[in-house]
Amino acid sequence: MSAPRTSKWYIEYSSPFLGHMHGITEILSSVRTKFQKMDIVRSGAFGTCLILDDKMQSTSSDEFIYHETLVHPAMLSHPNPENVFIIGGGEGATLREVLRHKTVKKAVMVDIDGQVIELCKKHLPAWHQGAFDDPRSRIIATDARKYLEETDDVFDVIITDLSEPVEEGPAYLLYTREFYQTAMARLSPGGTLSLQAGTAAIPYLLNFSAVYQTLKSIFPVVAPYQAFIPSFGLPWGFIVASKRNDPRSLREEEINAGIETRINGSLSFYDGIAHKGLFGIPKHVRRELESSSIVIEDNQPLFTYH
Numbered sequence: 001m002s003a004p005r006t007s008k009w010y011i012e013y014s015s016p017f018l019g020h021m022h023g024i025t026e027i028l029s030s031v032r033t034k035f036q037k038m039d040i041v042r043s044g045a046f047g048t049c050l051i052l053d054d055k056m057q058s059t060s061s062d063e064f065i066y067h068e069t070l071v072h073p074a075m076l077s078h079p080n081p082e083n084v085f086i087i088g089g090g091e092g093a094t095l096r097e098v099l100r101h102k103t104v105k106k107a108v109m110v111d112i113d114g115q116v117i118e119l120c121k122k123h124l125p126a127w128h129q130g131a132f133d134d135p136r137s138r139i140i141a142t143d144a145r146k147y148l149e150e151t152d153d154v155f156d157v158i159i160t161d162l163s164e165p166v167e168e169g170p171a172y173l174l175y176t177r178e179f180y181q182t183a184m185a186r187l188s189p190g191g192t193l194s195l196q197a198g199t200a201a202i203p204y205l206l207n208f209s210a211v212y213q214t215l216k217s218i219f220p221v222v223a224p225y226q227a228f229i230p231s232f233g234l235p236w237g238f239i240v241a242s243k244r245n246d247p248r249s250l251r252e253e254e255i256n257a258g259i260e261t262r263i264n265g266s267l268s269f270y271d272g273i274a275h276k277g278l279f280g281i282p283k284h285v286r287r288e289l290e291s292s293s294i295v296i297e298d299n300q301p302l303f304t305y306h
């Protein structure tokens, strides 16, 4: 006998014509912070979920796919990442993955929303796993763009784990050419940036291709890749941009050796074979990325539908 369907649905809209429905079993926290709407809920399919401004951020079932994908290609393509800067990443899971790297001496995480960090600490312990208390961590609640514009510090890797650029949300000015120029200036000579860049599926490739072209106007190496994130219901776009290091040049054995010697603990998603799959973007998506002519600027920002 099949179980009755739940009557409580959260729908994440990718456009007026496409949405993904999640059956909700419990609401753990629902607040409007100074910067955004924040919900922590349990979904019958994916377990605990963090949702900001109605956009799914991560879930307890598949956050390892997103966070390993965002962090390790950039970290392993850098020969010796010691100082790392994390933009956003309120759940603490990006910080957790960065701190697994034995080379890391300092990880500065700047998320604009202190209330998101506090509620994630309380409700999402499986995400951060104590990363906020690691002696190498420095956690700052302010706008990461302002912070990077004002600091003199230099970082080997900058990881942008930002919410999507929704209109009137706190993140859209960190997807522009001016912001990427600031990030470039704060990277050490072989420095590397990685970020999530939105949906990687037709017909919604506008953001991924615009972020790709915007980064290409600044960085000599720009390597797009994608992973399917089950709770997002779509393949998701990521990009490594660097002054020198190209993750696409790493062979399967080099990735596996890097994981073995440089990372504490074991990974669940990422290894040499997965790395080749991530960067093996299909032909029609590559064509869309290359043919876009949009460069995102402060006075011409790009917004995600929500």
Ligand code: SAM
Pocket: 052, 056, 057, 058, 066, 087, 088, 089, 090, 091, 110, 111, 112, 113, 116, 142, 143, 144, 145, 161, 162, 163, 164, 170, 171, 174, 196
């Ligand atoms: N996994 C994610 C996704 O799918 O979009 C991103 C996760 S993480 C929770 C996004 C974080 O970016 C949030 O905690 C939010 O507060 C932070 N954020 C947004 N705008 C920011 C800004 N201007 N400076 C620093 N952090 C920001």
